[in-house]
Amino acid sequence: MKTHFIPFENVDFKFCITICFAILLMTGILKKFFEIRKLPPGPWGYPFIGHLTLLGSNPAETFSKMAIQYGDVFFIRMGKWPTIVLNSRDAIDEALNKMPEIFSDRPKFYSNYAINKMKGLVFGEYSQRLRLHRKIANGVLQEFATSKSSPTEYLVRKEVDLLIKLWIQSRDNNFNPVHDIEMAVGAVMYQLLFGSEINCHSDQSFIDMVKNLKTINEGASAGSFVNMLPWIRFIMPSKVKKLLERLELNSKFAEKCISESLSSYDKNHQRGMVDGLISAANKYAEKEVHHDGITRHQIYSTIRDFIGAGIDTTSTTLQWTVLLLSIHTNIQDKMQKEIDNILGGRGPTLQDQGKLPYVEATILEVMRHGTIAPLNIPHSTSTDVKFRDFEIKKGTVVFCNIYGIFKDKNIWTDPDKFRPERFLTKDNTIIHERADIIATQFGVGRRRCIGDTLSKRELFLFITSIYQAMNTNLRSDPNYGRIITINCKPTPYKIQIIPRY
């Protein structure tokens, strides 16, 4: 009898499944292997947590050390996020300036989603809508905060006078100046937003809102647990509860202010940036389809962006200034000599910006030394991209290591020393190439800070006025540390005030 050959007749079904599984696994491993080979160099990390254990208390400093071994572009995994770290000006320029369509997105971090579902400005995803949003926000800032007719100079001088009076009259000679600085900078922003005749120092909701910024900045920082390991919120819900509560409180504050402004809005008499935003909402958000889908709600959310991005940054820079000058009192003396020479006894105005090179050099050196945004705000790639010879996947987090650049021994002599003179020529003029490096503190490319002009004006007026009126001495340990959240603050310190007149 003829027997028929039936292929695979005796092959076990389980055996087949096992072989298929093994092939799939091998293909997956090989694919991963070839993908990894095309990535920038970097150390091996652990499953799930990646390189989180490497980072330490100052990740930017760790990255600078790693750059010595792995080069100016390297790859790590921050928890679940594939991440590239750009450690030189060239690498940052090649990515953010030369490939802006790809490198201008924000990572889909938990906190970025919690803030307006990434449809706002600072943490919004890069799109046509975002570009329009930036244009609107920029226009409002220019009109109400940096134009010739804006009240910024008047407001800063009013608030700095109050601050000086408070410090001279009612503070004992061993106090932490941080809260007063935060309130003064916050008050300027508040009045730029809502109109200059409002007394915000007695508005408890405003005071709470300024305090909430601390918790929000901790939760929104790239290194926060919930951003790196989002599943942790199911095990430790308290990690996000506080963040969400504070975000909610600050939203309520902004909404209350909007509805008050709306009820008394007069397009012929606009009081501040909120009225500017109402006017923009009337223009751009009535017919959504015509304007890249931007909504009234998104335009109004710019208030939260200005509060979040504009108060803590400028106030942190001032906190560093007072600390560093209280340690280096000889630099106060040099600033005061210049201030007395140029201004005589009168207070500073914005017209004096550019006439006080030593003060300007000191502000630049504070920004370099303090480096308040050591890794800027993280970017993300919006498509797969070939960058240099590497293949970077869509959704990769991009850190710009500004701290590394500000402490680079190849750029700065004795980078750990506080020395404003490094920004001055022999003829006492600012070295612009060096000042340009410090400008990267405000970001690079299409997501660059839109508040830089405002903050530089505020810093100039605050710092010149304070040190014209007084000396500050440190009353605590000069070995300060850094507290790193979304920005970098000095650890708490105490000062003594000595009025000059």
Ligand code: HEM
């Ligand atoms: C010393 C003060 C300040 C520093 C160091 C600073 C720094 C930064 C940095 C590093 C970024 C991110 C740039 C990037 O993603 O590449 C940024 C974005 C931003 N800043 Fe500032 N900033 C300051 C003050 C201000 C002020 C006073 C305002 C407004 C009132 C402001 C509004 C914004 C906004 C709206 C963005 C988001 C831009 C975008 O995502 O497209 N900033 N800032």
